[in-house]
Amino acid sequence: MTRIGKKFSELKLAKRKALITFITAGDGSLACTERLVPAMAAAGADIIELGVPFSDPMADGLAIQLSSERSLANGTNLTAILSTVKKIRQGCDVPLLLMGYYNPVFVYGIERFCLDAADAGVDGVLLVDLPPEEAAGFSRFAAAAGLDFISLLTPTSDASRIAKVKKIGRGFIYYVSVAGVTGARTTVAQDIGPMVAAIREKASLPVAVGFGISTPEQAAAVAKLADGVVVGSALVKLFEKFAGDELIREITATVRALKAGMEQID
């Protein structure tokens, strides 16, 4: 079992929910990413997703598009991200997953990527444009390397989609709460509860909910329904205004507030 699976088991025993935070690797700089990961973990993030920037982020809203552009302008690539993870692992044990698009991974070489990522200390991988129909090869290499292949389900997924994802998904299921792109929204989708329950039952994996969750109140509401809550754009937006120590202060304060919101539930 990876650090991700262990974390969900631990949290379940303690009757708590996972706070999963997303930042784009290399936004600010990779040195900044290296400082932010342990800082977010200390502030209460249970699992951290590092975005691998791509030139054509089709599933992302403006905040993460801009974040990818900033990171690419800093010269970020997969090789550099993996060596950053290696450095982070010297003093930090938080479960880490890489999230991004398939092409950079495909061009790196999928088997080599899985081996190098596992070696660097990555626990799981989520590729937004690799649905089960195309994922057989990648999920095999990931499993062989000991990486969790995190699958996505959405409000448009029916029972047949859940069954397909069950065959290849590991670690947890990422439930995309809205039919749309990433980004903060003023209200959280209404039909999350029944979908999460159906997925959890059919796929027998923990379910984390993401897309559109930005405030402690929204995180608390979703935490009542799911095993984990993913917050991305709200954190990524802070990179537009802050840098260096100030950025780290703002990010950790936001993570702490989200965590506090989630801990208030019974």
Next chain:
Amino acid sequence: MKLPDKNGHFGQFGGRYVSETLMPALLELEQAYARYKTDREFKAEFAYYLKQYVGRPNPLYFAEKLTKRLGGAKIYLKREDLNHTGAHKINNTIGQGLLAKRMGKRRVIAETGAGQHGVATATVAALMGMECEVFMGAEDIQRQSLNVFRMKLLGATVTSVSSGTATLKDAMNEAMRNWVTTIRDTFYVIGTVAGPHPYPVMVRDFQSIIGREARRQHLRQEGRLPDVLVAAVGGGSNALGLFYPFLKDASVRMVGVEASGYGIPSGRHAAPLCAGSVGVLHGNKTYLLQDDDGQIAHAHSISAGLDYPGVGPEHAWLKDSGRAEYVSITDDEALEGFQALTREEGIIPALESAHAIAHVLKLAPTLSREQSIVVCLSGRGDKDMHTVAQAMGVSL
């Protein structure tokens, strides 16, 4: 082996590399298309609009003067430029529009580069009474202001896309983003033989009217099959439309012409088949322009319609299997092709089609007078007057 396979693969190419949100919509589209493509009423309605609205069949015109000047193979032009809206794009948008209506969608969206596909989609939306939004790169909106105005006249909303390189690939990203959000009532009309399965197959089928007519016309006019087919390749829909009905005719050579912009060594081109590598973009695996890290590169061509860093997966397959050959033509050569056809035949081609003509200028003299070439004149040049004038140093 039947191609593509059930998940839309042509060998290693094609497929459906999209977010999970889009998968049910693609599966729904695949089912609807499978049902209607053999439906007698659907086929009759498609044929009706192609004839009465688009003006098909268009001629296979013998370019006698150009043939004489080059002194080699006979040159035949498949006159897609004579279609309603001035290009081959309308063949596909009629087909997808009829399908959208049958699927109960009230709104269509499209991406566009030069604006030809956007105009063709807006036209069909007006004809069929559907709402229409077209996504277009901010840079292309500048280059193709006339087509933007046409789309607006036709009742479409034109949404400017300024992310990334602000060209066709970014317009496609934005159209995909919009589709994810509006998936329940919206049909995404893709304009070329790329994108996730079933689009490459569906667009090819709708466009293959080009090759079916050309084959029949050439047989009637020459009593034999042509020796070579030539067509410009951006995403590759006019080329595949021409090639596809000839695939089993082993004697017929097929040549796709990519845009090499300032020349392949300059790195500023739009020729993924000639100088790209395999990757995944916009839902399919194919040849792409990209860097060593898998980031998509800027494409460049004088022709906005060819200015795209990818190509349809079936072309990637035809290249690797050796059934078709792919060459490239620079901006300057395309302008020569443009002038040659205009002066010799009194036909002003679109800059996209001028790339195919430019290759014919090289190819025809190497063939004998008994041989013949069919070249797809995919569109007319009216939309390119500003670009050509600028290239010639003329201010309008």
